[in-house]
Amino acid sequence: MTRDDRSRQDALHRHWDALVQGASGADAAADPALAEAVRRLRALDDAPGPDAGFIRRLRRDLLGSRQTGGDAHAAVTAPPVPQITSSPSEAPRERVTPPARNMGQHGKLRRVFVTGANSIAAAAVLVVFLGALVLFFQGMAGREGGAGAPASPTPGLERTPTEAVAAASPPGCLPFQSAGLGLSRQQWEARVGPPTAVRSEGRPGGAGSQAPDIVSASYPAPRGTYEVRFADGLLFLVRYQLDEGVTLSLDEAHALVRPLLPGDAQLLRQAEFQDGKLLREGYGSASLAFELARRAGSRIEGCALPGGIEHGVPINVVYARQDGGLVTGSISLEMFIGG
Amino acid sequence: MAAWSRARLGAGPAVPPAGDRADPSDGVLVAAAQADRQAFAPLYDRYVDPVYRYCLRRLGSREAAEDATSQVFAKALAALPAYRDRSFRGWLFTIAHNVVSDTRRQRRPVAPLADAEDRVDPAPTPEEAALTADEGRALRALLVQLPADQRRIVELRLAGLTGVEIARVLGRSEGAVKMLQFRAVARLRVLLEVEPRPQGGTR
Numbered sequence: 001m002t003r004d005d006r007s008r009q010d011a012l013h014r015h016w017d018a019l020v021q022g023a024s025g026a027d028a029a030a031d032p033a034l035a036e037a038v039r040r041l042r043a044l045d046d047a048p049g050p051d052a053g054f055i056r057r058l059r060r061d062l063l064g065s066r067q068t069g070g071d072a073h074a075a076v077t078a079p080p081v082p083q084i085t086s087s088p089s090e091a092p093r094e095r096v097t098p099p100a101r102n103m104g105q106h107g108k109l110r111r112v113f114v115t116g117a118n119s120i121a122a123a124a125v126l127v128v129f130l131g132a133l134v135l136f137f138q139g140m141a142g143r144e145g146g147a148g149a150p151a152s153p154t155p156g157l158e159r160t161p162t163e164a165v166a167a168a169s170p171p172g173c174l175p176f177q178s179a180g181l182g183l184s185r186q187q188w189e190a191r192v193g194p195p196t197a198v199r200s201e202g203r204p205g206g207a208g209s210q211a212p213d214i215v216s217a218s219y220p221a222p223r224g225t226y227e228v229r230f231a232d233g234l235l236f237l238v239r240y241q242l243d244e245g246v247t248l249s250l251d252e253a254h255a256l257v258r259p260l261l262p263g264d265a266q267l268l269r270q271a272e273f274q275d276g277k278l279l280r281e282g283y284g285s286a287s288l289a290f291e292l293a294r295r296a297g298s299r300i301e302g303c304a305l306p307g308g309i310e311h312g313v314p315i316n317v318v319y320a321r322q323d324g325g326l327v328t329g330s331i332s333l334e335m336f337i338g339g
Numbered sequence: 340m341a342a343w344s345r346a347r348l349g350a351g352p353a354v355p356p357a358g359d360r361a362d363p364s365d366g367v368l369v370a371a372a373q374a375d376r377q378a379f380a381p382l383y384d385r386y387v388d389p390v391y392r393y394c395l396r397r398l399g400s401r402e403a404a405e406d407a408t409s410q411v412f413a414k415a416l417a418a419l420p421a422y423r424d425r426s427f428r429g430w431l432f433t434i435a436h437n438v439v440s441d442t443r444r445q446r447r448p449v450a451p452l453a454d455a456e457d458r459v460d461p462a463p464t465p466e467e468a469a470l471t472a473d474e475g476r477a478l479r480a481l482l483v484q485l486p487a488d489q490r491r492i493v494e495l496r497l498a499g500l501t502g503v504e505i506a507r508v509l510g511r512s513e514g515a516v517k518m519l520q521f522r523a524v525a526r527l528r529v530l531l532e533v534e535p536r537p538q539g540g541t542r
Contacts, residue, residue, distance in 0.1 A: 009521040013502050016520070020499045033535045034521075037528035044478045045497050050391040054405050058387070061409070062416055063380055174421065311441075 008034075176291035180260025181315060181335050183235045185215070192219045192226060201229075222256070240331040250279075253319055253327040260333050261315060262288045268311055279319040284311030288335065365427035372419055379416055382427065387412070390435050393498040397439045399479065407442055411435045429504035432495065436508050481530055489523035492516055 008031055015030035016038060176182065179191055189195070201214040212231035219226040223246050229237040238260050242248070248256070262285040269282040289312040314336040320329035368385075371378035390411050395404035414434050424430040482490050488509075495505045502520070506513040528535075 005521075009517040012521055012524060013517045016496055017501045020496065020501055033528055033533050034524045036533045037524050037531050040531050040533065041478070041481070041493070041524075041527055042497065044481065045396075046478070047392040047395050049388045050405065050408065051401075054391075054408075055387055058405075058409055058412060059380065059383060062383065062412055063377055 012038075174264050174287045176287040177263035178261065178288070180238055181235055181333060182262055182285075182288050182291060185217075185230050185233050185235065188228070188235050189219075192221070195219050196225075237334045238332070240333070242327075242329060242331070247322065247326040247328045250319070250325070250327060253331055257317055257331060257333060261285070261317075262291075264288075264312075265315060266311065276325065277321055277323070279321055281317045281319075283315040283317065284313065285315060285335075286312035288313040288315075366425075369419070369422060369427050373422065376416065376419070379419065383412060386428070386431055389498050390431065393432065393435055393494065394439055396479070396482075396494050396497065398442060403442060407435070407438050410438045414438070426504055426507070428500065429507045432498060432500055432504065433508045436491075436495075481527060484530060485523050485526055489519050489526070492520050493523050493527070496520070 007029075011029040012031065012034050015035055019038070019042070180188075183191075195217040197218040199216045201216060203211045203213050212234075215230045215233075217228055217230070219228065221240060224240055224242040227239040227241055228235055240256060240260075261283060264287045265283040265285040267281055268284050271280050271282075272278065273280065292313065316332075316334050316336070318332045319327045320331070322328050365382070365385075368378070368382050372382060387408065391404055391408045394407040394411070395401065398404050398407060411431070411434050415431055418434075422430060482493060485493065491509060492505055495508060500508065502513055502516050505511075506516045509516070511519075
């Protein structure tokens with residue numbers, strides 16, 4: 001690139017900067033033909049503004065109530081699910097009364113992509129997440145003596161053995177808080193008590209493989225049993241086995257599920273399968289992605305995930321339902337760890 | 340893969356480049372909104388129109404633009420307590436850019452195998468919507484002739500962003516934005532049939 005090219009680029013840049021900042025005339029140094037092209041382009045921009053009804057409605061949805069919480073994304077996409085423990089000051093974890101787009105208000109669930117779903121990004125998330133997990137597992141192995149190390153407490157999470165465990169996050173960012181997925185085994189058992197059964201499944205691929213060590217365990221749960229799996233001590237799957245005869249409305253099921261998800265998990269999509277007998281909800285948790293990266297020893301700056309994975313770690317929740325839509329049998333929650 | 344992950348997370352989001360223009364008016368409003376979310380209203384009023392127009396330009400239908408705009412402001416409001424940037428507008432349009440990109444990706448007929456079974460969204464693609472929309476057709480017809488990276492820059496320029504803000508939104512250097520912008524305008528000049536003119540007369 002010649003110096004002249006660079007000079008023309010700079011001049012055009014300054015010219016357009018001046019225009020967007022309210023200047024009316026052309027930058028004197030700008031190529032007149034290019035300045036004219038910019039002028040014509042702007043004149044062609046006749047995109048209409050939003051209609052007044054939409055502006056009012058959205059404003060009301062966002063700000064219409066003093067009770068409106070910080071997790072306003074839920075206002076657009078998520079059904080009314082109860083919130084796990086939170087302090088009043090943690091605005092991002094508050095839930096809001098869903099506005100018009102709330103599926104719960106429609107009274108019935110349908111196969112639908114919720115606005116904001118990011119199915120393609122799941123592949124990118126997998127790449128990042130697997131990388132973070134590998135680092136995490138390597139780091140854990142390094143600290144704890146490698147293969148065969150017992151399920152162990154996770155550094156950084158032991159400070160608050162409360163029901164919803166919180167961990168430090170980058171300054172100013174959403175903290176990781178969970179009472180289920182993402183906990184260490186020790187944290188989980190501090191919450192639900194000792195297991196009724198434990199089974200070691202070893203490492204997929206054999207003892208020498210890099211794969212995480214998998215442990216399955218069962219725990220008593222309200223109206224059922226938790227059947228969970230740990231990967232190197234990290235809780236990544238919960239199967240909530242309901243007692244026989246227990247049926248739940250979806251709202252009641254959400255009330256059981258929500259505490260098991262990271263506090264910032266956002267509902268991204270819902271879909272029914274097998275004639276409605278299975279309902280799958282896809283969530284994303286950014287705080288979980290950062291937490292895993294933090295555990296892996298990655299240096300984290302800022303609060304935004306790399307482009308394309310802004311929904312964070314994908315989490316699937318699957319509800320088994322009767323014909324009438326009531327949840328019965330089991331509810332499974334699994335965070336996406338690939339493979 | 341792991342190295343990539345570490346590098347990206349380690350690098351964090353684009354830090355507002357040196358020289359990023361602080362907007363004191365926005366700054367005051369943001370500080371107020373961080374203290375009281377009801378005070379977000381003036382920011383909403385200020386930016387709902389440009390954000391909506393940006394979404395409409397990129398998505399091609401009013402319904403999609405409304406959905407996207409709703410998401411942008413909901414996410415912005417949710418993330419506001421953590422907002423530390425110097426350019427609220429750049430930050431807000433970063434959210435808008437990501438929301439629109441997600442929406443467009445969601446509409447593509449390609450998905451991970453795990454999600455293949457629920458790819459039933461019957462909504463038209465942005466391209467289809469653009470073909471049938473009346474408003475802004477001439478502009479879109481022009482922009483569609485630009486490579487995607489150049490088009491993104493022009494769309495953000497039309498949304499009123501400065502070059503520095505665009506660089507931040509797109510995660511590019513300002514130099515890269517300048518170059519792509521220059522190429523885009525040079526191409527648009529041809530498409531708009533603007534005759535080359537001798538330079539210097541206006542100096």
